Amino acid sequence: MRVEIVPCLKDNYAYLLVDETRRTAAIVDPSEEAPVTAAAAAHGLEITAIACTHHHWDHVGGIEDLLKRHPGIPVYGFVSDRGRIPGQTHFLEDGATLELAGATAAILHIPGHTLGAIAYHFAQDAAVFTGDTLFLSGCGRMFEGDPEMMSGSLARLARLPPDTRVYCGHEYTASNLRFARHLEPDEPAIAARIVEVEATRSAGGPTVxxxxxxxxxTNPFLRPQSKAIRRALGLSDAASVAEVFGAARKAKDDFKG
Ligand SMILES: [Zn+2]
Incomplete structure (x- = not known):
């Protein structure tokens, strides 16, 4: 499965999942219609499905206009997002599998950013689409969940095979890494990644x-056992993963880096 990155709005990403054989594509999280249509046309692809990670407008805002161009195509989302995702036709449960762009995705319910947040995991293709739950070197805000729920969702994503490619909903990597360095200033992997990401961004490229x-x-939200993170947050080794997550999320919300 080939993936085409489609920058939308200010810093959002939609993704075209390409079925090379049929010259069709499924679109993940279309916040806008125009860039998606332009990308599909540029690659000679017909859009045949829409897959949403959650109901926020900057992930579903393009659906209605896409459905005008492609009436009747399926719109996938979590079962509890019924009424929150425009045009939703398929109401997915945790553990469901579906075919998208000739590949097989497993649905992982990962609540916390929203209660209906899901990831699309393509095990064969070693790829996962995480929406606003897991960002590169960071995570989304907890709009509808609590630390227990969100840290459990992140832990679930962390258990996927390490070579999995992570496609997330926003280009926040550079600022996320500044917060990661603030918590773990002596972590060489974070320093190395900052150099890499700065080079990518100054060349105008995506970090996804x-x-x-x-x-x-490098991601502090996937490193709740780190002693340096616990020290930086004023927590002991006895603090639970959810406590570390809650303190780290609060510190990120307040971080002026
Ligand atoms: Zn969101």
Whole structure:
């Protein structure tokens, strides 16, 4: 499965999942219609499905206009997002599998950013689409969940194979890494990644996809056992993963880096 990155709005990413045989594509998280249509046309692809990670407008805002161009195509989302995702036709449960762009995706329910957040995991293709739950070197805000729920969702993503490519919903990697360095100033993997990401961004490129192995090494929200993170947050080794997550998320919300 080939993936085409489609920058949308200010810093959002939609993704075209390409079925090379049929010259069709499924679109993940179309916040806008125009860039998606332009990307599909540029690659000679017909859009045949829409897959949403969650209901926020900057992930579903393009659906209605896409459905005008492609009436009747399926719109996938979590079962509890019924009424929140425009045009939704398929109401997915945790553990469901579906065919997208000739590949097989497993649905992982990963609540916390929203209660209906899901990831699309393509095990054969070593790729996962995480929406606003897991960002590169960071994570989304907890709009509808609590620390227990969100840290459990992140832990679930962290258990995927380390070579999995992570496609997330926003280009926040550079600022996320500044917070990661603030918590773990002596972590060489973070310093190295900052250099890499700065080079990518100054050349105008996207930092997605990342590798889960790099996330495990640099993402503070996937490193709740780190002694340096616990020290920086004023927590002891006895603090629970959810406590560490809650303190780290609060510190990120307040971080002016
Ligand atoms: Zn969101």
């Amino acid at each position: 996809p990342g590798r889960l192995s790099d996330e495990l090494a």
